[in-house]
Amino acid sequence: MTDYDYIIIGAGSAGCVLAERLSTSGRHKVLVLEAGGRGRSPWISLPLGYGKTFFDPAVNWKYQTEPEEALAGRSGYWPRGKVVGGSGAINALVYARGLPHDFDDWETSGATGWGWDAVRLTYEAMETRVTARGDRQGNGPLHVQDVSDQIHPVNRHFFAAAGELGLPLTKDINGSANEGAAVYRINTSGGRRMHSARAYLAPALKRRNVTLMTGVLVERIVFEGRRAAAVQLSQRGRALTLRAGREIILSAGAVTSPRLLQLSGIGPAELLQSHGITPLLDAPHVGGNLQDHLGINYYFRATEPTLNNALRPLLGKVRAALQYGxxxxxxxxxxxxxxGGYFRSAPKLRRPDQQLYFNPVTYTTTPNGKRTVVQPDPFPGFIIGFQPSRPTSRGRIDISAADPVAPPRIRPNSLATEEDTAQVIAGGRLCQRLISTKALEGLVESAMDPDLRRMDDDQILADFRERCGTVFHPSGTCRMGSDPAVSVVSPRLKVHGIEGIRVADASVFPNITSGNTNAPTMMLAHRAADLILEDA
Known part of the structure; x- marks a missing residue:
């Protein structure tokens, strides 16, 4: 039995932030537990290495959803980080705060104190915004890089197409004018990935009061009465029980945080009993409220060189490597x-309802033994894609057995509402209008099947059901709110009805934000540390 003040379960995007913030004063002894390894692969540091880690079981949980009738009976692939840095170590680096109304909706739904005016200040405190010229704004640990001077020239056609349609242009989707076509800001510094492990955990580990344990399987949380007291785990065959003098903080992500609560006796009583777990607290919403972004890409051969020309030939690879080195x-x-950016699919809408992506590359994924290889195509090409920003369908994530090694049951319940299917058609039509502009017509040599330009509404929806996939933003499975009847944690992130435990990761989002969820996850952890220290 070893004592710590705070035990953080998960060294992902949220856990790394918490470790740094809770240990700054030197007064608290902090332990961080991570199932994966240290993340020393060069593909993690390399921004475009995302293509190598996407299917790598060494750093990726590679979850699968249950088959969904609404998606043509398909099972979805859900990559999640199994490494220090979590999913932020293997994602595509887009830094998107979310839109102000996302957080105002949080507050309206019962997450008091989490409106835009409050979270905006947290974003400003955590960021150092670096311009294309290298000028810095802010003094936070997390670097947000403007790479508009480095993007491929073919992107100019996307901006011309948006202008042709009368759609807005913006310099920064995280600024005051956040709607419209933009170059995405990314988390890099010095050309290397700047995930939360590099920005927050690395400095924290230089302190004597911070300990990181990797290769750890957390089996359950141990309670004394209704107070979380310790964590039961195994590491390389050793069984350990580690005590927390103050609090245990679940930051294992939207998939694993609700599973650990359920394995520890907090969840739907009937479900727990069916797996032989004695309920400590009947909490039916643990694992519910699952939300995710679904997206689709449309592929086109191009009439001018794209990244395919630079990254497919051996000589091109050598040139890119030399330039980077x-x-x-x-x-x-x-x-x-x-x-890409945030867009309204119709002018009458009050707020953007779609996020778009324009990528100057097309690629093919092929199995190669136990691995899957992602390779740019041998001809110039580009992608245009979309995701509806605020889906209304809700699913669940639950344990499949009392064994902590057993894979979760992931049931997204995709496209369960008429509003969501209407949003799919609206997004497809928006992309259709863009690809039909003079600006993009001249870039298209031919469509790679299926051809969006020839689809009617029914065909757009049918194609989406056949080909769409997660955009890797699961959230909401330990929902935050003031009412225990409809939420799992309070606005201070304490689990309702239980002492000594909080949840601080994307699982507590009351609703999914309009864009990529890595930035709001780090923001939430930053604010969570403030709440924890206030209560201490």
Missing amino acids: LTRRGPLALSVNQC
Whole structure:
């Protein structure tokens, strides 16, 4: 039995932030538990290395959803980080705060104190915004890089198409004018990935009061009465029980945080009993309220060179590697998602309802033994894609057995509402209008099947059901709110009805934000540390 003040379960995007913030004063002894390894692979540091980690079981849980009738009976692939840095170590690096109304909706739904005016200040405190010229704004640990001077020239056609349709243009989707076509800001510094492990955990580990344990399987949380007292785990065959003098903080993500609560006796009583677990607290909403973004890409052969020309030939690979090695710039220093933004699919809408992506590359994924290889196509091409920003369907994540090694049951319940199917058609039509502009017509040599330009509403929806996939933003499974009847944690992130335990990760989002969820997850952890220290 070893005593710590705080035990953080999960060294992902949220857990790394918490470790740094809770240990700054030196007064608290902090332990961070991570199931994966240290994340020393060069593909993690390399921004475009995302393509290598996407299917790598060494750093990726590679979850699968249950088959969904609404998606043509398909099972979805859900990559999640199994490494220090979590999913932020293997994602595509797009930094998107979310839109102000996302957080105002949080507050309206019962997450008091989490409206836009409050979270905006947290974003400003955590960020150092770096312009394309290298000028810095802010003094936070997390670098947010403007790479507009490095993107591929073919992106100019996307901006011209948006202008042709009368859609807005913006310099920064995280700024005051956040709607419209933009170059995505990314989390890099010096051409290397700047995830929360690098920005927060690495400095924290230099302190004597912070301990990181990797390769750890957390089996359950141990309670004394209704107070969380310790964590039961195994590491390389050793069984350990580690005590927390103050609090245990679940930051294991939207998939694993609700599973650990259920394995520990907090969840739907009937479900727990069916797996032989004695309920400590009947909490039916643990694992519910699951939300995710579904997206689709449309592929086109291009009439001018794209990243395919730079990254497919051996000589091109060598040139890109030399450029990166000598300057930390070039295509290897960027995300695959270079441009996009928030858009309204119809002018009458009050707020943006779609997020778009324009990528100057097309690629093919092929199995290669136990691994899957992602390779740019041998001809110039580009992608345009969309995701509805605020889906209304709700699913569940639950344990499948009392064994902590057993895979979860992931049931997204995709496209369960008429509003969501209407949003799919609206997003498809928006992309259709863009690809039909003079600006993009000249870039298209031919469509790679299926051809969006020839689809009617029914065909757009049918194609989406056949080909769409997660955009890797699961959230909401330990919902935050003031009413225990409809939520799992309070606005201070304490589990309702239980002492000594909080949840601080994307699982507590009352509703999914309009864009990529890595930035709001780190923001939430930053604010969570303030709440924890206030209560201490």
